[in-house]
Amino acid sequence: MLNEEIKRIFRPSDGQTTLIITVGNTLRSDDGIGPYIAEGINKDLKDLILLNTGDKPENVIDQAMALHPGKTIIIDAADFRGKGGEIRLIPNDLIPQNSLSTHTFPLQVVAQLIEEDTGSKVYFIGIQPENVGLGEGLSPSVKEAGDSIIFFINSNYLME
DSSP states (O other), X not given: OOOHHHHHHHSOBTTBOXXXXXXXXXXXXXXXXXXXXXXXSOTTBTTEEEEEOTTOGGGXXXXXXXXXXXXXXXXXXXXXXXXTTOEEEEOGGGSOXXXXXXXXXXXXXXXXXXXXXXXXXXXXXXXXXXXXXXXXXXXXXXXXXXXHHHHHHHHHSOBO
């Protein structure tokens, strides 16, 4: 489910902190994939910091900048017309101006501010939702995608 390019992005970088920012609204079905992933990632992993923003990614900009991560990964549901549960690296210039989430602050601006202030390379990982209507719970394909990300991260970072 994770291609080699995405695995490379998720792997730890020698001695550098990886910041993962998850975005999403758990009350809008598959849009809750970001918070679901945040719940599953072990909080005691070395060189990894996790910020779950819910539907307010703009609230962590200052905190993200203060951390000076080596790389930053933003995870959110994204409609790129793929197959439900498909995981893609979205180039920065193609990050949606507004995502499927209820947040109104563009993720492209969040990424740009972090990158410019810290020098951190920012990656946007999008997961194709099947359903973003009101309701709780993830579609099986989207949950499987989230589980593959959780497993990969928890397996590749060392415990503190």
